[in-house]
Amino acid sequence: MTKKAPVRTPRITIREVASDAGVSVAAVSKVLRDAYGVSDALRAKVQASMDKLNYRPLASARGLRGRTYTLGLVFPDLRNPFFADIFAGVNSALERTRYQAMQGVSVSASSLVEAMIDRQMDGLVLIGPNETNERLNDIADRTPLVTIGHHDLTDARFDTVNNDDQLGGRLAVRHLCQNGHKKIAMLSLAAPVSTVINQRELGYRLEMTEQGLGSAINIVRAPQVLREVQLILRRLLEGKDRPDAIFCWTDLMAFEAISVATELGLSIPEDIAIVGYDNTIFCEFSQNRLTSIDQSGEVLGLQATRLLIERIDGRSHSEHFVVTPRVVARTSSAKVS
Amino acid sequence: MTKKAPVRTPRITIREVASDAGVSVAAVSKVLRDAYGVSDALRAKVQASMDKLNYRPLASARGLRGRTYTLGLVFPDLRNPFFADIFAGVNSALERTRYQAMQGVSVSASSLVEAMIDRQMDGLVLIGPNETNERLNDIADRTPLVTIGHHDLTDARFDTVNNDDQLGGRLAVRHLCQNGHKKIAMLSLAAPVSTVINQRELGYRLEMTEQGLGSAINIVRAPQVLREVQLILRRLLEGKDRPDAIFCWTDLMAFEAISVATELGLSIPEDIAIVGYDNTIFCEFSQNRLTSIDQSGEVLGLQATRLLIERIDGRSHSEHFVVTPRVVARTSSAKVS
């Protein structure tokens, strides 16, 4: 079945570098890892040979003994441009290091995480994981781990980097109140439940209550499926008691909301104000002009990477980094007189 | 500097499985690779032990002798949701295989490709690579290679999967003509030049000529930077000889175009029609209602993966797969009386 593969140009190995430079293999390895006990002369010789032969160490072989210098990122989905921001942050943290990031995408992190561990990633960043702490701890026992967007810190044996999603929820409500809206609904996610969503809902609830709008609290939940979201939005907007503002748990949903509202002939923000979350690039377009909560994806990615490398380098106590969100106000929630 | 890492739960190795099952290491390896010469009884025993011990082969170790069962995907950028479609295709092709896809993102594929080869990817899929054929052939000599979105087939020692971008360009123009537009401009990409863009421009040119609109050919080129795109669009739309339609090389640019046009008080499609490329999910939203050329990212990803696995399995002649694009008409280019 499996035919013989065509001949490929073979790789330069550490042995060839050693013999070219006239030193031992161990010496080359030392230079590679810049380990202790290498004279300038030797280093120079070896470097010259490496450059000349265009040598590159093979990660698999390194992995068998030490590190692969590869970090694994696990995204829940690729459609949301917000993740590109996180990725940018990761990359800028990696700039002057010898590490490389490899990404995978999967809703249920589980099997992907195993695959990454099998592939000797030196550490993992899980973005918006839908996993219990028990499960995460189990992973953390096997490889350095940092999560982005996971709010359960109880007994966590891994690092976390989070946007303060509760505050984000509060800010959205506060902003809408300031602009004169009272009947503020929240469009949330039905399943899977995540600590991120929980926090945003909690923030919404608390702030509504504090603003004296406790009786107007109205959370509608929709799954990720576009069709369903539309239905639910339509029902909400055509209902007898239409809200005058919707706080959507992510920009993508907010765009949906704008879309449905527009189709129903409602004008934004006069008839209905909309606020999103993530402040993705699409918010800026004038057909959207979407007010959104910015959670600085780049900072999240950067910090997570920093923490991960620290952990790989031996830190064992957990650290938890929190980014403060802010409102980026645009037309979709402007004050109506 | 580098502290000792905390103790991690050690992995189960093939040796432990062998001893648990009471067979040789070689036997376990045979079962793993389902190689020739294994009785059902032995296979069952080994399987049982593997399940019991929860054994998973280590990719690095396999890689040192054979395959890692890992494919590398190189994306030019993560912001465009179109790439999520390609990825979905890749994943569905991988469903019942033992392969895993790992992604990387980089504008200049170069260094990322090297990193992936270092990490023993069994094969690579390059999406929209900005590389010469010489360079691509050089990569292909070292690892199985498939490109998506690269139209130069001369002497290619790799497989290619492409949308017929030239036809795509033609379809856009044809569609706009049919809906009564004549002064059709094209918004293209300034740099880097890519074979994809070239083909789309060529299609635009050819079709314009065939439609007898040769004198109206007008290609404006903008870099990826949003600010510049806005400037160029503004100049185009405020100029003395405003076009009545713009064909944009990607949906993202089309959304920009809609945005700028809206800001200038132009109505779509009455004053100006817009057509994009990629048919991303955002086209559907009623604030966009963007006509777009669909290039079936999922099919592209699926086919590329199939071809790549064939190549890994030994095929050495090149294959070239082409997907036919189609127009998905929406309001942004509707006929105006």
Added chain:
DNA sequence: TGTTCTACGTGTAGCGTTCTACATTTTTGC
């Protein structure tokens, strides 16, 4: 009955690194 096949298992030499010991040379301290 011997001889040849075929099917099934095993032993073991690497794959390209890292890293612990250790040997050798140079420097330091007095």
Added chain:
DNA sequence: GCAAAAATGTAGAACGCTACACGTAGAACA
């Protein structure tokens, strides 16, 4: 000057697998 300490380099055993080369036993054939 001389012992002790520090600096520099080397040998070689892993790491966890794969795959080649064999050994053995039963079946098929003459």
